[in-house]
Amino acid sequence: MSSARLALLPVPTRHLYDLSDPVALGPLDGRYRSVARPLVDFLSEPALNRARVHVEVEWLIFLLEAAVIPGGALSGDDVAYLRRIVTDFDGEDIAELARTEAVTKHDVKAVEYLVRQRMEDAPAVLGSQTRLPEFVQGVHIFCTSEDINNLAYALTVRQAVEECWLPAARAVVDRIDQMACDNADAAMLAHTHGQPATPVTMGKELAVVAHRLSRQLRRIEATEYLGKINGATGTWAAHVVSCPDVDWPGLTRRFVESLGLTWNPLTTQIESHDWQAELYADMARFNRIAHNFATDAWTYISLGYFHQNLAAQGSTGSSTMPHKVNPIRFENAEANFEVSCALLDSLAATLVTSRMQRDLTDSTTQRNIGVALGHSLLALTNLARGIDGIDVDREVLLRDLDANWEVLGEAIQQAMRVAALSGVEGMDNPYERLKELTRGHRIDAAQLRQFVSSLGLPSEVEERLVALSPADYIGYAREQASWHSTPPTA
Template sequence: MTQSVSQPAFTDLAAVEPPLPLGPMDGRYRAQAAPLINYLSEAALNRARLQVEVEWLIFLLNNQVLPGAPTLSDDEVAYLRSAVTDFGARQISRLAEIEAETRHDVKAVEYLLKEHLKAAPQTLGEGTKLPELNEVVHIFCTSEDINNLAYALNVQGAVQQVWLPTARALQQQLAQLAQDNADVPMLARTHGQAATPVTLGKELAVLAHRIGRQLKRIEATEYLGKINGATGTFAAHYVSVPQADWPTLAREFVEHLGLTWNPLTTQIESHDWQAELYSDVARTNRILHNLATDVWTYISLGYFKQNLAAQGSTGSSTMPHKVNPIRFENAEANLEVSCALLDVLASTLVTSRLQRDLTDSSMQRNISVAFAHSMLALDNLSRGLAGLDVDADRMAVDLDHNWEVLGEAIQQAMRTAAIAGVQGLENPYERLKELTRGRRVDAQGMRDFIGTLGLPEEVEARLLALTPATYTGLAKELLSFLKA
């Protein structure tokens, strides 16, 4: 009986300094995910919360919404906004200390802003009114008033400044590859079987066109926000300052932030816009997944060769002849993870029990992970496409081995000639099926068959001149419909 080996006494990796990453996006793949940190990290969320708090305070005072409250000087406004623009390591550390006491993340941001107000005389002099404005901070706001706007700002920034430019660059890279190969003939495969030839460029253009349509939808996303109190009624606002037009003020403030106002909510902004966006991004991911699997298949068929230097990777660890299509396989896996997260975000964020529950709070903290996996996939796809060399000769060999694909052209020419009154062209499908199904037909065999049909001379000449490589219809011309 084999004696089991006891587990060694491992070093506690959780205690290693600096702290080790738990997941790949903060470790192995941090470089690809790093641009999202400015928008979708916990620190970025707190900075956006601080931005909303600061802008709300400035908005209320400089629009003289609160009777008896002072207006702010330009220097005071600039000082307040510096709390956001200077937000960095020191403020992040201080927030952690405050939250350890408050056990409430939004309250910690509120207290951090109050500390900034208290310190204003050191910068602005003793005449500043800012230290007296503690009670204006977070006035009329529930936490969700701050959170929904902060998330909207951050998701908007992540999509518009990071994800969309990366996705658009890939789409344009793919569109250029399509244009460069617009007239390279290729055997098509439907159901995995040899089918009517296409061009490589046309097939890539289909994917580029699909991706482009989705990016236009995402570019048109509305990022909604609200600031209407504990249950969406402006109740505290109206009781405290009944003379103010609170819905109009709320709309103006939300639009001031660059967002679209949602006038009807419970305590939370309903997150429908998020669900719509994540569904669109997930659909784009799935088209990218289709791109990855198609290119992987073309590589396996020899239609693409991989440039090892451009791929920036080693091939098989044991079989030196291989160059594995790892960029496309990595992209597949990360797109699947991203879609899974985006799907659950889209399906759960639209529901909240009655006026409020906190399921969305935990859910939204995974937005960053969903986009990070998509970013990693985009990076792999771009690097993978850049490392491909087209093997037109290999495609030509496949085309020349599949003359039976001309059966469709011959059948349709027989049909149209018969409709025009030519006799002896009955049962074209059945006759071509007998010739081609389950059999290889070479060039001579196909031409001999054409010669027996009794077609009009002009039609026969056109078919006799046809080859699998030239039977691509308007494939090249169709690329004119591919927009950048």
């Protein structure tokens, strides 16, 4: 008898990595490219290099205008030409940087050489009146590579967060908040520990989610994006030796702030990345709250509390069970939030440490910022689509409430306690008496009302309890549904 063999993939005649149209290894650049695409403008390698060019150009212009570099300020045409190196940055520049880095083995040095080359080429564009070739030696002057890197990362991360991630996050919160307002009075059986519990409204529960997410958004919106430009070990040592009459701390602070960043006065060779760790921790916390909502929404769908709008979902369920419509948007959101959080946690943990004055662990780590935000953006997109595809089924909510009259035991117990404290006789052991009535078996409206009538409560209390139903037992839940948008006043 021949031995069993593993069914291996056949040997390919062509390797997929050799195809002229590159095949993406990761899903963000493949299957989900259309969703993650906006982040390419900020958190891709070319976007980082474009931001590095921007910092190099602005630093040179700044030093010339401040007369730190002798020779006078540049003409308007020269300044515009330098800034067009950034705004016109394209595929040819990307290819040139790749060729240069293959020689230099240093990405920032390649950026420096590109700017220098463009300045040397300026006469062919601007004519002989341009002075840019005179200032080639000013490119990257008084800089270590991390002076350029930290500022470039701060600028690109800020733009990615503010222009891509925050709008998507706010859109999700707005949807949840609107759904909360629309269902403020939709009474619902709560489930604590998975068991029937004191009713709420669907609107109030959604408002809790919107409130939690909004708090995290405010933290993220208030992020300080720090930057520094202070030399090889953060002391401006070469600066002081070369130009001792310049107030280097004050000058570099003005430059950092001119980029819209917060100046960090005390660093090693690197800006310490603490602001990044803080931001990624806040984003991960937002992710986890949104993840919690995704799993709850999935559960509400399974209970029938949420009805899936088939036209909005626009998807096939099981490949073999045609009756199914799977809650795939919430499942996809859940999975991508988890991947994003894993990366954000790793970034936050890694970036706050650096051996003595500098090591390069942050270099490769920061190249994954786009991946972390990309999976979060993908999750938010799916979550928004999931919310758009569900409606609250109030009939199911009411049917579930009507099947669980025992949840009114809490109200009856508390009314008995108040009556006892007011001197009413026969109110002993309310918890135990309600436990005997309700624990382990269902009771209906008639049984509960008969029990209330047998207690000897004051007539107005008895009438209030007899008139109570699970659907009415919601406290301030109806009002709370709008508290996220309109908080209560004292």
